[in-house]
Amino acid sequence: MDVKSALQSARERHLQELKDLLSIPSISALPAHKDDMQKAAEWMANALQKIGMENVNIMPTGGHPVVYGDWLKAEDKPTVLIYGHYDVQPVDPLDLWETPPFEADIRDGKIYARGATDDKGQVFMHIKAVEALMNTYGELPVNVKFCIEGEEEVGSPHLDEFVDQHQELLSANVLVISDNPMLEKGQPSVCYGLRGLCGLQIDVKGAKGDLHSGLYGGGVPNPLHELADLLSSMHDDKGRVSVEGFYDDVIPLSTDEKEAYDDLNYDEESLREELDVPALYGEEGYTFLERTWVRPTLEINGMHGGFQGEGTKTVLPSEASAKITCRLVPGQNPDKIMQLLEQHIERHHSHAVTVNITPFDKGKPFVTPFDHPAIQAAGDSLQHAYGVHPAYTRMGGSLPIAETFSDILDIPIVLMGFGLPTENFHAPNEHFHLENFDKGLEAICHYYNTLGETLK
Amino acid sequence: MDVKSALQSARERHLQELKDLLSIPSISALPAHKDDMQKAAEWMANALQKIGMENVNIMPTGGHPVVYGDWLKAEDKPTVLIYGHYDVQPVDPLDLWETPPFEADIRDGKIYARGATDDKGQVFMHIKAVEALMNTYGELPVNVKFCIEGEEEVGSPHLDEFVDQHQELLSANVLVISDNPMLEKGQPSVCYGLRGLCGLQIDVKGAKGDLHSGLYGGGVPNPLHELADLLSSMHDDKGRVSVEGFYDDVIPLSTDEKEAYDDLNYDEESLREELDVPALYGEEGYTFLERTWVRPTLEINGMHGGFQGEGTKTVLPSEASAKITCRLVPGQNPDKIMQLLEQHIERHHSHAVTVNITPFDKGKPFVTPFDHPAIQAAGDSLQHAYGVHPAYTRMGGSLPIAETFSDILDIPIVLMGFGLPTENFHAPNEHFHLENFDKGLEAICHYYNTLGETLK
Numbered sequence: 001m002d003v004k005s006a007l008q009s010a011r012e013r014h015l016q017e018l019k020d021l022l023s024i025p026s027i028s029a030l031p032a033h034k035d036d037m038q039k040a041a042e043w044m045a046n047a048l049q050k051i052g053m054e055n056v057n058i059m060p061t062g063g064h065p066v067v068y069g070d071w072l073k074a075e076d077k078p079t080v081l082i083y084g085h086y087d088v089q090p091v092d093p094l095d096l097w098e099t100p101p102f103e104a105d106i107r108d109g110k111i112y113a114r115g116a117t118d119d120k121g122q123v124f125m126h127i128k129a130v131e132a133l134m135n136t137y138g139e140l141p142v143n144v145k146f147c148i149e150g151e152e153e154v155g156s157p158h159l160d161e162f163v164d165q166h167q168e169l170l171s172a173n174v175l176v177i178s179d180n181p182m183l184e185k186g187q188p189s190v191c192y193g194l195r196g197l198c199g200l201q202i203d204v205k206g207a208k209g210d211l212h213s214g215l216y217g218g219g220v221p222n223p224l225h226e227l228a229d230l231l232s233s234m235h236d237d238k239g240r241v242s243v244e245g246f247y248d249d250v251i252p253l254s255t256d257e258k259e260a261y262d263d264l265n266y267d268e269e270s271l272r273e274e275l276d277v278p279a280l281y282g283e284e285g286y287t288f289l290e291r292t293w294v295r296p297t298l299e300i301n302g303m304h305g306g307f308q309g310e311g312t313k314t315v316l317p318s319e320a321s322a323k324i325t326c327r328l329v330p331g332q333n334p335d336k337i338m339q340l341l342e343q344h345i346e347r348h349h350s351h352a353v354t355v356n357i358t359p360f361d362k363g364k365p366f367v368t369p370f371d372h373p374a375i376q377a378a379g380d381s382l383q384h385a386y387g388v389h390p391a392y393t394r395m396g397g398s399l400p401i402a403e404t405f406s407d408i409l410d411i412p413i414v415l416m417g418f419g420l421p422t423e424n425f426h427a428p429n430e431h432f433h434l435e436n437f438d439k440g441l442e443a444i445c446h447y448y449n450t451l452g453e454t455l456k
Numbered sequence: 457m458d459v460k461s462a463l464q465s466a467r468e469r470h471l472q473e474l475k476d477l478l479s480i481p482s483i484s485a486l487p488a489h490k491d492d493m494q495k496a497a498e499w500m501a502n503a504l505q506k507i508g509m510e511n512v513n514i515m516p517t518g519g520h521p522v523v524y525g526d527w528l529k530a531e532d533k534p535t536v537l538i539y540g541h542y543d544v545q546p547v548d549p550l551d552l553w554e555t556p557p558f559e560a561d562i563r564d565g566k567i568y569a570r571g572a573t574d575d576k577g578q579v580f581m582h583i584k585a586v587e588a589l590m591n592t593y594g595e596l597p598v599n600v601k602f603c604i605e606g607e608e609e610v611g612s613p614h615l616d617e618f619v620d621q622h623q624e625l626l627s628a629n630v631l632v633i634s635d636n637p638m639l640e641k642g643q644p645s646v647c648y649g650l651r652g653l654c655g656l657q658i659d660v661k662g663a664k665g666d667l668h669s670g671l672y673g674g675g676v677p678n679p680l681h682e683l684a685d686l687l688s689s690m691h692d693d694k695g696r697v698s699v700e701g702f703y704d705d706v707i708p709l710s711t712d713e714k715e716a717y718d719d720l721n722y723d724e725e726s727l728r729e730e731l732d733v734p735a736l737y738g739e740e741g742y743t744f745l746e747r748t749w750v751r752p753t754l755e756i757n758g759m760h761g762g763f764q765g766e767g768t769k770t771v772l773p774s775e776a777s778a779k780i781t782c783r784l785v786p787g788q789n790p791d792k793i794m795q796l797l798e799q800h801i802e803r804h805h806s807h808a809v810t811v812n813i814t815p816f817d818k819g820k821p822f823v824t825p826f827d828h829p830a831i832q833a834a835g836d837s838l839q840h841a842y843g844v845h846p847a848y849t850r851m852g853g854s855l856p857i858a859e860t861f862s863d864i865l866d867i868p869i870v871l872m873g874f875g876l877p878t879e880n881f882h883a884p885n886e887h888f889h890l891e892n893f894d895k896g897l898e899a900i901c902h903y904y905n906t907l908g909e910t911l912k
Contacts, residue, residue, distance in 0.1 A: 195670060199768050208732035214651060214853025217783055218753030219744040221737040224778075225691060225756060232688035235681060276664035281677035281808035288675040297674030300681060301771050306758030307779060312655050312816040314781055314853075315757050322680075323763060325770055327673050352737035360768040397670025397770075 003445045006132045011438070014128055015111070017047070019104040021120050022113040028064055028087035028154050037064045037150050040086040044148050045069070047124075051131035053146065059166075061158035064150030068169070071130075072143045078455040079143040080448065081172035081411070083401065084123025084179060085152035088115035089426045096428035109434050116432040118425035122178040122418055123148055125437065129444035141452030145172055152179070156401050163408045173412075173455055174374040175405050176447075180417035181425075182436070183264070183391045188382035188443070191415035192375045193293070193394035194402055196365030198334040199301070199325030200341060202230065203356040204349070206318055210306075213316040221352035223320040224305045230355075231322055233348045234298055238284040241298045241326075243344040251331035253294050257370050260392045261289050292396035296337075297327045325360070327396060334362035363398045368412040377450040378414050385443035416447070459901045462588045467894070470584050471567070473503070475560040477576050478569040484520055484543035484610050493520045493606055496542045500604050501525070503580075507587040509602065515622075517614035520606030524625070527586075528599045534911040535599040536904065537628035537867070539857065540579025540635060541608035544571035545882045552884035565890050572888035574881035578634040578874055579604055581893065585900035597908030601628055605857075608635070612857050619864045629868075629911055630830040631861050632903075636873035637881075638892070639720070639847045644838035644899070647871035648831045649749070649850035650858055652821030654790040655757070655781030656797060658686065659812040660805070662774055666762075669772040677808035679776040680761045686811075687778055689804045690754055694740040697754045697782075699800040707787040709750050713826050716848045717745050748852035752793075753783045781816070783852060790818035819854045824868040833906040834870050841899035872903070 001009075026040035027033045041058050044067040048056045053069035064087065072079070091101040091114050099105040104113035115121065126146070133140050147170060149159055163170060183189040204223035211220060236242045253261075268288050272280050282291040291297070305320025307313035326337055342357055349355045368375055370392065382390040395415075402413050418440035424430045457465075482496035483489045497514050500523040504512045509525030520543065528535070547557040547570050555561040560569035571577065582602070589596050603626060605615055619626060639645040660679035667676060692698045724744050728736050738747040747753075761776025763769035782793055798813055805811045824831055826848065838846040851871075858869050874896035880886045 197670075197770070199770075201768075206733055211731070212853060213753075213755045213757060213781060214653075214783060215851070216731075216748060217755040217781075217852060218751055219736060219738045219747040219852075220731060221733055221735070222755055224759055225687070228684045228687035228756065228759075229691075231681070231684035235685075275667070275672075275676060277662055277677055277808060278810060279677070279808040280675060281806065282675045291675040292672060295674055297669075299669045299673045299678055299770075299772055300684065300762065301669060301769060302762030302764050302773065303680055303684075303776075304760040304764045306756065308758050308760045308777075312657075312779055312781060313757060314653070314655075314755075316755055317758065320759075321764075323768055325669060325673075325768060327670055350737065352733060352735040354734060395671070396673060396675075397668060 001136060003132050003136045004442060006136050007441050007445070010128070010132065015106070018111065018121060018124050021124060022104040022115050023102050025102045026087050026150070027090050028151050029090055037087065041065050041067050041150060044086050047127050048146055051127060052134050059162070061162050063158045066150070066162055067148040068146065070143070070145040071140055074140055074143045074452065077142050077452050078173035079145060079171070080451060081145045081147060081170060081175045082126045083175060083177045083405070084126065084148045085119050085150065086123070086148055087150045087153050088118070088120065089153050091428070093428060098429055101430070106434070110431040111434060112429060112431040114430050116430050117419035117423045118430065119152065119179040121432040121437065125418065125440050126178065126444060129441050129448065132441070133445055133448060141449045145170060152401065156404070159401060160404050160408070163404055167409060170409060172409070174451065175409070175411050175413045177402070177413065177415050178417050178440070180395070180415050181419040181421040181423070182417050183393060185420055186388065187391055188386045188388070189391035189393045190375055190378040190382065191393045191395050191417070192370060192372070193330065193367035194365065194399050195296070195396055196328035196332065196334055197325060197363040197398045198328065198338050199323065199360040200338065201358040201360070202227065202322045202324070202345060203358070204320045205354040205356070208318065210318050211316040213314040216316050220316060221350060222316055223353055224317060226350055226353045227303065227305065227320040227322055230345060230348055231300055231303070234344070239282050240284070241296065243298065243340050245340050246296065246337065249331040249333065249336070250296060250329055253290065254370065257392070260370070261287070261293070264289065264391050293394035294329055296329050296332055298324060300324050327398070328365045330365050330367040332365060334364060338362065363400060363403050364407060366402055366406040366413065367394065368414065372412055373454045374412050374414050374451065377454050378416050378447055381443045381447035381450055384446045385439045457592060459588050459592045460898060462592050463897050463901070466584070466588065471562070474567065474577060474580050477580060478560040478571055479558050481558045482543050482606070483546050484607050485546055493543065497521050497523050497606060500542050503583050504602055507583060508590050515618070517618050519614045522606070522618055523604040524602065526599070526601040527596055530596055530599045530908065533598050533908050534629035535601060535627070536907060537601045537603060537626055537631045538582045539631060539633045539861070540582065540604045541575045541606065542579070542604055543606045543609050544574070544576065545609050547884070549884065554885055562890070566887040567890060568885060568887040570886050572886050573875035573879045574886065575608065575635045577888040577893065581874065581896050582634065582900060585897050585904065588897070589901055589904060597905045601626060608857065612860070615857060616860050616864070619860050623865060626865060628865070630907070631865070631867050631869045633858070633869065633871050634873050634896070636851070636871050637875040637877040637879070638873050639849060641876055642844065643847055644842045644844070645847035645849045646831055646834040646838065647849045647851055647873070648826060649786065649823035650821065650855050651752070651852055652784035652788065652790055653781060653819040653854045654784065654794050655779065655816040656794065657814040657816070658683065658778045658780070658801060659814070660776045661810040661812070664774065666774050667772040669770040672772050676772060677806060678772055679809055680773060682806050682809045683759065683761065683776040683778055686801060686804055687756055687759070690800070695738050696740070697752065699754065699796050701796045702752065702793065705787040705789065705792070706752060706785055709746065710826065713848070716826070717743070717749070720745065720847055749850035750785055752785050752788055754780060756780050783854070784821045786821050786823040788821060790820060794818065819856060819859050820863060822858055822862040822869065823850065824870065828868055829910045830868050830870050830907065833910050834872050834903055837899045837903035837906055838872070840902045841895045
C-alpha cells in the first residue's frame with residue numbers, strides 16, 4: 001500500500017480523532033482552563049506515543065508544558081523539528097458561533113471549531129503524516145522531533161528559556177512550522193522569511209503644564225508642532241525612510257526571488273478596493289509585495305497630545321507622544337537601527353523642548369535562503385499534492401517563535417501553512433477547509449520523503 | 457467736597473455693600489442657583505436705582521437676565537457704556553477655601569470671596585464711582601449706560617442676540633470693561649486690543665479599518681504620517697506660519713506701540729523659568745509680547761490616532777485627527793484665513809488618503825487705535841491714581857463679549873481691569889486687593905471726568 005492510499009483509508013478515523021482533540025477547551029489565556037491545558041498536553045503525548053514516537057515527555061515550563069517526542073532511527077538522514085501548539089484563543093463573543101466552539105462540526109467541506117486551523121488542526125496533520133509514513137514503510141524517511149507548546153496564543157513567554165535549556169534535545173537540520181495561512185485558496189505557499197522589529201516611544205515635553213493658546217500661543221514651544229516635525233522628518237517624499245543609514249545593510253532582493261514574486265501576479269487593485277483607500281502608497285519603485293515582504297519600513301503606530309474631545313479647546317499642551325515601529329529585513333540589525341533612530345531624533349528636535357525616548361522590545365528578521373533545499377523541496381511537495389505552482393513568499397510581520405528557534409538553534413525554518421487567511425482564526429466560527437487537510441497531509445508525507453533524499 | 461474725599465468717607469459703606477453683593481451665590485452654571493441669579497440681578501437693579509440711574513430694568517434673555525440702567529442728562533457730552541457681569545464661577549473644590557466663598561472676609565488688605573475680582577467687585581466699583589461723582593457734582597460729566605449680564609461665566613450664550621436687539625438702547629461713544637487683570641501688581645494697564653480666532657479639525661482617513669503594521673506596513677497609506685506631514689508643512693523653520701497668504705493682511709505694529717511695549721521691559725527669562733522650558737520659541741524677529749499680542753499664530757491644540765496605551769501595538773491605524781486654531785490680529789479676516797487653511801491642506805495632502813475639514817467657530821480680532829482719546833485718557837487716569845506710568849497692552853486671547861460689542865455696535869473698547877493675575881479668579885480663595893479697589897475707584901472717577909472733556 002502506498003502513503004496516499006494509507007491516508008485515504010484512515011480519513012474517517014483522522015477526522016474522529018481531530019474532533020476529539022478539538023473538544024478540549026485548552027484556552028491558554030484563561031486560568032480557569034488550567035486542567036484543560038493539561039488534558040490537551042496529555043492528548044498530544046498519547047497521540048505521539050501511539051504513532052511510535054519515543055522519549056515522549058510532557059515537559060514543565062514556567063507556564064503550560066511543552067509536549068516532546070522523537071523518532072531518531074533514520075541513520076544518516078536529516079532531522080526535522082516540527083513545531084506546533086495545542087493551546088487555542090478564547091471564544092468570546094460566544095453568541096456569534098453558529099455551532100459550539102468545542103463541538104467540532106463538519107459542514108460544506110470545512111470543520112468548524114476553535115483551534116481547527118490555529119493550530120490543532122495543522123499540528124495534527126504532521127502527526128498523522130508521520131503515522132501514515134510509519135504504517136506504510138515500517139520506518140520514517142527522516143528523523144523527527146515534535147515540539148508542541150501550550151502558550152503560543154499568549155505570546156510564548158517561556159519558549160525562549162525552554163529552547164535555550166534544551167538546545168541539544170531540539171537540534172535539527174530544519175524546523176517545519178504549519179501555523180500560518182497559505183496565500184489564498186488554491187494557492188499553496190512556502191514562506192521562508194519574516195521581517196524583524198524594533199520600535200520606540202517619543203515623548204516631547206514643552207512647558208511644565210498646559211497653557212492657554214491665546215495668552216501663550218506663538219511665544220512658547222508647542223510639543224505637538226515639534227512631534228509633527230520630527231515624525232515628518234522620518235520619510236522623504238518618495239516614501240523612503242529618511243533616517244540616515246537606515247538602508248545601509250539591507251540585502252537586495254535576488255533576481256530569482258523578484259521573479260518568483262512577479263510570477264504571483266498579485267492584484268494590487270483588488271487589495272486597494274478591499275481596503276477602500278484612494279491609492280496604495282509606499283516606497284517608490286517597489287510593488288506592494290516587495291514593500292511589505294522585503295523592504296524595511298517605519299510606521300507611526302500611535303500619537304497623541306492635547307485636547308481630543310468633541311469641538312475645540314484652545315490649549316497649548318505640555319506634552320505629546322508617539323509610538324513608532326520599524327519592520328526590518330535580512331541584513332539589518334535591530335540594535336543598530338535603534339541607534340540610528342535615536343541619533344536622527346537627537347539631530348532633528350528643537351532644543352526648545354525636551355525629548356525622551358523609550359525603546360520597545362526588538363526582534364531580528366530571518367530568512368532561509370530561497371535556494372535552500374528545504375525550501376525548494378517544500379515547494380515541490382506542494383506542487384505534487386496540489387498540482388499547481390506553489391508561491392514562495394515572505395511575510396511582513398514578525399513571528400517571535402521563529403526568531404526564538406532561528407536565534408538559539410541557528411536553524412533554517414520552513415513555514416508551510418495549510419490554513420486560509422479567511423478561516424476566522426482568533427474569531428468566532430474558526431474553521432479549516434478539509435480540502436487542505438487532505439492535500440496538506442499528502443504534501444507533508446511527500447515533503448518528509450523528499451527531505452530524506454535531498455537534505456544533508 | 458471733592459470726589460476723592462467723597463470716596464474716602466464712603467469707604468466703610470462701600471465695603472459693607474460689596475460684602476452684601478458677594479453673599480449672593482449667583483453661580484450661572486448651576487440650575488440650582490436660578491433664584492440666586494434673580495436675587496443678584498435685583499441687587500444690581502436696586503444699586504443702580506439708588507445712585508440715580510433711570511430706566512433701570514431687569515431685561516429677560518433666553519437665559520439669565522441683563523440689568524440695564526442709564527443716566528443721559530449730560531447734554532453734548534459723550535456716552536459711556538459700562539459692561540460687567542453679576543454671575544460667578546462655581547466654587548468647588550469647596551474644602552480648599554480658607555473662608556466660605558459667599559461670606560466675604562477681609563484680611564491682609566484683600567477681600568476674599570467668589571466674585572470679589574471676577575467680576576462683582578469690579579463692576580461694583582463703576583457703580584460706586586458714578587455715585588461719588590453724582591453726590592459730589594449733583595450730575596455726571598458724561599452720559600452713562602450700565603449693561604450688567606448674568607451669563608459671562610457660561611460663555612454669554614444670549615449676549616449676541618440681546619445686543620443685536622437693543623442696538624439703540626446700548627449705543628454709546630465708548631465701551632468700558634473692567635473684567636480683566638492688570639499686567640502685574642503696581643502696574644496698572646489699559647488693554648486696547650485682542651486677537652481673533654479661527655480653527656478647524658482635520659480628519660485623515662486611510663484604509664477602512666485598522667491594519668496589522670507587519671502585514672501591511674510600508675504598502676498602505678498611514679494617516680498618522682500624512683497628518684504629521686500636513687501639520688509640519690504649516691510652519692517654516694523660522695517659526696513663521698507657512699500657509700500661503702497668511703500674513704498678507706496683517707497691519708504692522710506702529711513705532712509708537714512698539715516703543716510702548718519695549719518700555720515695559722518684559723522679563724522673558726523669568727517667564728522661561730516659570731514655564732520650565734529649555735527656551736522660549738516663536739516667530740523669528742519678534743519679542744514674546746509681540747508674538748503673543750500682535751502677531752498671528754497657528755497652534756495645534758490636539759492630535760491623536762492609533763494606539764495610545766502603555767507599551768507597543770503594531771497597528772497601522774485607519775484614522776488620525778488634529779485640531780488647530782489660529783489667533784488673528786487686526787487686518788486679518790477669519791473667513792479668509794479659514795479659506796487659506798483649507799487651500800493649504802488641499803494642496804499638501806497625499807491623494808492616497810481622504811482628508812476631511814470641520815471648521816470651528818470664528819472670532820474677529822479687535823483693536824481700538826492706540827492714539828484714540830478714550831485709550832489715552834484711560835492711561836492718564838491710571839497715572840493720576842497710581843502715580844506710575846501705565847502699561848498699554850493687548851491680549852493674546854480672544855474675548856467673545858468684546859467681539860460682540862465691537863461687531864454689532866461698532867464701538868471703541870477700553871479694557872481697564874483692576875484685578876491681578878494672581879487673584880485666583882475661577883479658583884478657590886478668589887480675592888481682590890483693596891489697594892486696587894481704592895485706586896481704581898479714583899481712576900474711574902478721573903476717567904469719566906476726562907472723557908467728558910476730551911471725547912466727542
